[in-house]
Amino acid sequence: MSALNVPGIAYGGDYNPEQWPEEVWAEDVRLMREAGVNMVSVGIFSWALLEPSEGVYDFSRMDRILELLHENGIAADLATPTAAPPAWFFRKHPDALPVDKDGRGLSYGSRQTFCPSSPAYREAALRITGELARRYADHPAVVMWHIHNEYGCHNAECYCDESAAAFRRWLRARYVTLDALNDAWGTTFWSQWYYDWDEIIPPRATGAVPNPTHQLDWRRFCSDALLSLYKAERAVLREAAPQIPATTNFMVMYNFDALDYWRWAPELDVVSNDHYLRSTDPESEIDIALSGDLVRSLAGGPWLLMEHSTGAVNWQPVNRAKTAGELRRNALAHVARGADGIAYFQWRAAKAGAEQWHSAMLPHAGTDSQIWRDVVALGADLKALAEVRGSTGTAQTAIVWDWDARWAMEMPSQPSSELRYLELARSWYEPLWREGVAVDFVRPDADLSQYRLVLAPSLYLVDDEGAANLTGFAERGGTLAVGFHSGAVDANCHVRLGGYPGAFREALGVRTDELFPLLPGESHGLSGGGTASLWSERVHLAGAEAVTSYTEGPLTGIPAVTRHTHGTGTTWYLATHPDPTTLAALLDRIRGEAGVEPVRATPEGVEAALRRGPDADYLFLINHGDQSAEVEVRSDATDLLAGKPVEGGTVTVAAGDVVVVREPRG
Numbered sequence: 272m273s274a275l276n277v278p279g280i281a282y283g284g285d286y287n288p289e290q291w292p293e294e295v296w297a298e299d300v301r302l303m304r305e306a307g308v309n310m311v312s313v314g315i316f317s318w319a320l321l322e323p324s325e326g327v328y329d330f331s332r333m334d335r336i337l338e339l340l341h342e343n344g345i346a347a348d349l350a351t352p353t354a355a356p357p358a359w360f361f362r363k364h365p366d367a368l369p370v371d372k373d374g375r376g377l378s379y380g381s382r383q384t385f386c387p388s389s390p391a392y393r394e395a396a397l398r399i400t401g402e403l404a405r406r407y408a409d410h411p412a413v414v415m416w417h418i419h420n421e422y423g424c425h426n427a428e429c430y431c432d433e434s435a436a437a438f439r440r441w442l443r444a445r446y447v448t449l450d451a452l453n454d455a456w457g458t459t460f461w462s463q464w465y466y467d468w469d470e471i472i473p474p475r476a477t478g479a480v481p482n483p484t485h486q487l488d489w490r491r492f493c494s495d496a497l498l499s500l501y502k503a504e505r506a507v508l509r510e511a512a513p514q515i516p517a518t519t520n521f522m523v524m525y526n527f528d529a530l531d532y533w534r535w536a537p538e539l540d541v542v543s544n545d546h547y548l549r550s551t552d553p554e555s556e557i558d559i560a561l562s563g564d565l566v567r568s569l570a571g572g573p574w575l576l577m578e579h580s581t582g583a584v585n586w587q588p589v590n591r592a593k594t595a596g597e598l599r600r601n602a603l604a605h606v607a608r609g610a611d612g613i614a615y616f617q618w619r620a621a622k623a624g625a626e627q628w629h630s631a632m633l634p635h636a637g638t639d640s641q642i643w644r645d646v647v648a649l650g651a652d653l654k655a656l657a658e659v660r661g662s663t664g665t666a667q668t669a670i671v672w673d674w675d676a677r678w679a680m681e682m683p684s685q686p687s688s689e690l691r692y693l694e695l696a697r698s699w700y701e702p703l704w705r706e707g708v709a710v711d712f713v714r715p716d717a718d719l720s721q722y723r724l725v726l727a728p729s730l731y732l733v734d735d736e737g738a739a740n741l742t743g744f745a746e747r748g749g750t751l752a753v754g755f756h757s758g759a760v761d762a763n764c765h766v767r768l769g770g771y772p773g774a775f776r777e778a779l780g781v782r783t784d785e786l787f788p789l790l791p792g793e794s795h796g797l798s799g800g801g802t803a804s805l806w807s808e809r810v811h812l813a814g815a816e817a818v819t820s821y822t823e824g825p826l827t828g829i830p831a832v833t834r835h836t837h838g839t840g841t842t843w844y845l846a847t848h849p850d851p852t853t854l855a856a857l858l859d860r861i862r863g864e865a866g867v868e869p870v871r872a873t874p875e876g877v878e879a880a881l882r883r884g885p886d887a888d889y890l891f892l893i894n895h896g897d898q899s900a901e902v903e904v905r906s907d908a909t910d911l912l913a914g915k916p917v918e919g920g921t922v923t924v925a926a927g928d929v930v931v932v933r934e935p936r937g
Contacts, residue, residue, distance in 0.1 A: 274516035274540045274541055275414060275415055275516060275541055275575070275611070275612070276346070276414045277309055277310050277346050277414055277612070278309070278657070279309070279653070279654060279656075279657030279660055280606065280611060280612060280613065280653040280654075280656055280657060280659070280660055281309060281310045281346075281575060281611065281612030281613070281614065282306075282307055282308055282309055282310065282612070282613055282614070282649075282650055282653050283303070283308040283309065283310045283311040283312070283345070283614050283615075283618070284308075284311060284312070284578075284614045284615035284616060284617050284618045284631070284632050285311070285312045285315060285578065285614070285615070285616045285617040285618065286299070286311035286312065286313050286336075286617070286618045286619075287313075287315070287316070287317075287617060287618070287619070287621070288313075288332075288336055289317055289320055289332060290619075290621055290623070290624070291619065293335070295619075296335075296336070296339055297339075299618065299619065299633075300339055300340065300343040300345060301343075302633060302638065303343070303345055303618070304343060304344070304345075305647060306632065306643075306646050306647045306650045307647070307649075307650025307651060307653065307654055308345060308618075308632075308650065309344070309345060309346060310345065310346040310347070310348055310414065310415075310612070310614070311340065311345060311346075311347065311348065311614075311618060312347075312348040312349075312350055312417050312577070312614065313333070313336055313337070313340075313347050313348070313349060313350065314333060314349055314350040314351075314352055314403075314417075315350040315352060315354065315417065315420050316352060316354065316355045316382065316420070317333070317350075317352045318352035318353065318355055318356060318357050318399060319355075319357035319358070319359075320332060321333065321352060321399065321402075321403075322357065322399055322402075323357075323359075324359055325359065325360070325363065325395075326398075328402055330402075330406055333407075337349075337407065337410055337412045337413070338412070340412050341410075341411050341412035345412075346412060346413075346414040346415075347410075347412040347413050347414065348414065348415045348416075348417045348518075349403070349407055349410075349413045349415070349416060349417060350416075350417035350418070350419075350420065351396070351399065351400045351403060351416070351417070351418050351419060351504055351508075352399065353396040353399065353400065353418075353419050353500075353504065354382055354383055354419050354420035354421065355382040355383070355384075356379070356384070356385055356392065356395065356396075358379060360391075360392075360395055361379040361384070363391075364389070364391040364392070364395075366389070366391070366431075366433070367385050367386055367389035367391045367392045368384060368385065368386065369384065369385065369386045369426050369429040369431065370386070370429055370430045370431035370434075371430060372428070372430050372473075372474075372475055372476045373475075373476045374430070374475065374476070376431075381425070381625065382420075382425065383421075383424055383425040383426045384425075384426065385426060386426070386429040386431055386433055386434060387426060387429060387434070387493070387496045387497050387500060388429065388431075388433050388434045388436075388437035388438075388496055389433055390433070393500065393503065396500065396503075396504065397503055397504065397507055400504045400507045400508065401507050401511070404416075404507055404508045404510070404511035404512060405511050407512075408511040408512035408515070409512070413512075413515060414515070414516075415515060415516050415517065415518060415540075415541060416505075416508045416512075416515055416516070416517040416518070417518060417519070417520075417577075418501055418504045418505060418508070418517055418518065418519045419500070419501065419504065419519050420519070420520060421520055421522055421545060422497045422498075422500070422501060422519060422530065423493070423494075423497050423522075423527075423529040423530050424522065424527070427493055427494075427497070427529035427530070428473075428489075428493050428529075430473045430475050434473060434496075435471075435472050435473050437492075437496060438471070438472075438473055438489065438492050439468050439469070439471050441492045441495065441496075442468070442471065442488065442492075443468060445488070449465055449466070449467075449468065452465065452471075453465060455484060455763045456482055456484040456485055456488075456763070457482070457484060457763075457765065458482070460482070461482075463482055473489055474486050474489050480683045480684045483679065483682050483684070483764045484763050484764045484765075486678075486682055487675065487678055487679055487682070487732075487763075487764055490529075490678045491531070491675070493529065494529065494530045494531045494534065494535075494674075495534070497530065498530075498534060498535055498538065501519055501535070501538065502538060505517050505538070516540030516541050517539065517540050517541075518539050518540060518541040518542070518543045518575065518577070519539065519543070520543050520544065520545045520577040520578060521535070521542065521543065521544045521545065521566065521569070522544070522545050523544050523546070523562045523565050523566050523569075524545070524546060524547060524562065525549060525552075525558060525693060528674065528677055528678065528681075528692075528693075530674075531674040531675070532569050532674070533569065533673075533674065533714050536569040536570060536571075541574070541575055542566060542569055542570035542574045542575070543574060543575040543576070543577040543612075544562070544566040544574060544575070544576060544577060545576075545577055545578035545579065545616075546559065546562050546563075546576065546578070546579050546605070547578075547579060547580055547584050548580070548584075548601070549587070550587050550588075550589050550590060550591045551587075554895075556600070556601075556604060556878065556893070556895055557697065557700070557701055557704055558697075559601060559604045559605060559608075560604060560607075560608060560700075560704050560878070560880070561696075561697060561700050561704070563604065563605050563607070563608025563609060563610065564608055564609075564664075564666075564700075564710050564711065564712060565672060565712045566608075566609070566610075567608055567609035567664055567711075568672075568711045568712040568713065569712075570609070572609065572663050573609050573610070573611040573660070573661060573662070573663070574609055574610055574611065574612075575610065575611060575612035575614070576602075576605045576610045576612060576613050576614060577612075577614050578614060578615065578616040579601065579602075579605070579613075579614075579615060579616075580593075580615065580616065580629065580630050581593070581598055581615055581630045581631060581632055581634070581642050581645070581646060582598070582630030582634070582642055583628070583629070583630050584629055584630070585625075585626050585627070585628040585629040586629075590628070592630070595641075595927065596927040596928070598642070598645045598646075598649065599645060599648065599649055599652065599929060600893055600895070600927065600929055602649055602652075602653075603652065603891065603893065603929045603931070604878070604880075604891075604893055606653075606656060606659065606891070607878075607880035607882070607891035607893065607931075608664075608880060609663070609664060609882065611659075611660045611661065613649070613653060615631065615632050616629065616631070617629070617631050617632070618631060618632050618633060619631055619632070619633045620633065620634050620635045622635070630642065632646045633646075652912055652929075655911050655912050655914060656911055656912070656931060658884070658911075658933070659882060659884070659889050659911075659931070661884065662882035662883055662884035662889055663882065663883050663884075664709060664711065664881075664882065664883070665709050665870065665881050665882075665883050665888075666709035666710050666711040666722070667709065667721070667722055667723045667724065667866075667867050668703065668708055668709065668710050668711070668722060668723070668724045668725075668726065668862065668865075668867050669710070669711045669712065669713040669717070669719065669722045669724070669725045669726070670696065670699065670700060670710055670711075670712050670713070670725075670726045670727075670728065671712075671713055671714070671715055671725065671726065671727040671728075671730055671741070672696065672712040672713070672714070673714060673715055673730060673732070673733070673737075675732050675762070676692070676729065676730050676731050676732040676733065677692040677693075677729075679731055679732040679760065679764055680692055680729065680731035680732070680756070686756070686786050686788045687788035687789075687805070687806065689788070689791060689805060690729070690756065690805070690806075692729050695728045695729040695754060695848075696728050696729060698728070698848070698851070698854060699726055699728040699754070699854070699858065701851075701855075702851075702854065702855035702858045702859065703858065703862070704878070705855070705875075706859065706869050707869035707870050707871055707872070707873055707878070707879035707880075708862060708867060708868075708869050708870070709870050709880070709881060713725070714737070715727075715730065715733050715734070715736075715737025715738070715740060715741060716734075716736050716737045716740050717740070719740065719741075719744045719749065722744075722749065723749065723750060723865045723866050723867050724749070724750045724752070724861065724862055724865040724867050725741065725744055725745075725749060725750070725751050725752075726751075726752045726754075726858075727741065727751070727752070727753045727754060727757055728754040729754050729756070729757065730753070730754070730757040730758060731756050731757060731758075731759050731760060732759075732760050732761070732762065732764065733757070733758055733761075733762075733774050734761060734762035735761065735762075735774070738758060738774035738775065741753075741775075741778075742774075742775065742777070742778035742837065742842075744840070745778055745837045745838060745840035745841065745842045746778070746837055746838030746839070746840060747838060747839065747840065748838070748839040748840045749840045749865075750840060750841045750842075750843070750861065750864065750865035751778070751837075751840065751841070751842045751843070752842070752843040752844075752845065752858075752861050753772065753775050753779060753842070753843065753844050753845070754845050755772075755806045755808065755844075755845060755846050755847060755848070756771075756772070756786075756806065757772050757773075757775060758771070758772040758773035758774035758775040758776075759771055759772065759773045760773070761774075769782075770782040770783055770784055771783040771784075771786065771808065772844065775842075775844070776813070778835075778837045778842050779815060779833065779835055779837075779842050779843075779844040780812065780813050780814030780815030780833065780835030780836075780837070780842070781810050781811065781812060781813055781815050781830070781833050781835070781844050781846075782810075782811045782813050783808045783809060783810050783811070783846065784809055784811065785808065785809045786806075786807075786808045786809075787806075787807045787808055787809065787825060787826060788805070788806050788807070789803075789804055789805055789806060789807060794850075795807065795821050795822070795823050795824040795826070795847075796821070796822040796823045797819045797820070797821065797822060797831055797832075797847075797849065797853065798819055798820045798821075798822050799819055800853065801819075801849055801850050801852065801853030801856075802849070802850045802853070803821065803831055803847035803848060803849055803850070803853075804847075804848050804850070805847070805848035806846075806847050806848050807821065807824070807826050807829075807831065807846065807847045808826075808846050808847075809826060809829055810829055810830045810831070810833065810844075810846050812830060812833065814835055815830075815833040815834060815835035815842075815844065816833060816834050816835070817830035817832075817833055818830075818832040818833060818834050818843075818857075819831045819832040819849075819857075821847075830846065831845075831846055831847045831849075832844065832845050832846065832847070832849075832857065833846070841864065841865075843861055845857070870890070871890060871892075871902065871903075871904075872902075872903070873892065873900065873902050874896075874900040874901070874902075875896070876894060876895050876896025876898070876900070877892055877893065877894050877895070877896065877900045877902065877924055878891075878892070878893040878894075878895060879891070879892055879893075879902075880893075886935065886936060886937075887933050887934060887935050887936055888933075888934045888936060889911075889931060889932070889933055889934075890904060890908075890931070890932040890934060891929070891930075891931050892922065892924045892929065892930045892931070892932070893924075893929050894924040894925065894926055894927060894928050894929070895927075896926055897926045897927075898926055899923055899924065899925045899926055900923070900924050901921050901922070901923055901924075902921065902922055902924060902930075903920060903921050904917055904920060904921065904922055904932050904934060905917075905920070905934040905935070906919075906920040907934075907935055908920075908922075908932045908933060908934045908935075909932065909933045910922060910930060910931070910932055911931045911932070911933055912929065912930065912931050913930075917932060
């Protein structure tokens, strides 16, 4: 985020003035200044207006928009409009439209209606990108390039013949020879051996279950295909304006798993994310924290919240408005997790189009509305937090997160179709969040030297390097806790023979010879209290000690949770899914033995998060409860939002409120 030339915390949203008469624009910028907006994203869906026909450009509207923003001290995050090609493009290039798994060709008429492997699309996208780059490379309003929008949101996979050819090229680069591919894919099974590269097709709809390694490589290819488009546009922009940083908005959200963001993040100058709440989630504040910690980990530091909502969205079965104080809590919770910018979709609520019922900073009701009053108040809050910009996290605990493992575990023909990667990860994350424990997310092969505790809730697939890195962490004195069905397969989705949990058997001091997944609604009692659901397995101790065993069912007396000394460290194996209370108590014991403490002791319902600057710590306290709470802080602390010193070494956090405290260090 240090690359972004905007003072303090960036604040704004998607601005689409082309949807409104030009006489509205002056009111827009006046109200932006009233709200404290200092950056907006422009041009995201403007391709049809910028290039009304092939090779014919009209930048007059964009010229006026950028000039108006600059005159009013508002920076522009200028987008390449390539997420929504115009109708004329598809009339000329119908072969650029995507094809679904069933072979059904899709039409244009919405957004992201292109095949990621289409040469015609790539050529047209780079052409409009080049025109934008050359025209606005030196424009004083432009502080960042916004490349595309939400890559893969609607077209992560295309199964057309062009995609098939691109997939084969990707496979040849990965495996070089057909013998290597056949070995990696295990194609002796079901007579799937390939004798010619042209025999390989995408995993289209077929009569039975496709080859799992074929499916996994397809997911990897689809992520890389979109990444290649991003990198191609970025190269054009860098050639024209190397001084302007570039981003694209990730979607680290509950239902989106199309892209391997560990591969994407190093390619962004500024990592940004879109985040929207689920109306069905009664504790969506946990999802905000989890996704914020994950994005901060991807960025390796501060990041930018590119989109979220002031109120209801338009794409869920029921789209609820936010309750009193929720807009403020949501935004500041993202800042607490490392966001150095807060932006919304969108500035002015649309009166027409597919997203006309999506909330905005300036709602349909106008300025005489609670949303507008909250937006203005948030702008003042963010201005008061300007010094927080650039500060980092302080975690001693890491959760292993891997897209390959997520894709592989959720494929068909698993021992249980009930396993959901994100739900398992959240079930381990939630107790830490409730206790105020700082958490980073890491790849299996990450540098773990700064952590005391590493948790791997769900790591079905792990390559040899990642497995050695995690077990080596414990061997050198760390504490490693591993969840069930982890280490089962290698990077090619081949089962690791000799017993489960495969790659982690020796380090965990256990060996499982049979899996006993539980039926929906089924549970078994555990010694010491509590129940286990979802999964069980016949664990044999091979050096480990049993911490908890089953008290009923076919595995009565068999260990369900084990603990082992490995090298100079400790390893734990959770061979089942304990109920939330039991899991929380277990994780509390594990982190206690590892020497991991919360960032601050707080009453129940008060979220605590810490950002560390060069001279001070910034403690965020967010009260999600209905009672006020007292929290101890340093006696020389300052309440940044109230703009005054803290008295008596404690702060009061009212119900539904947020307090941010600066505590000098040293």
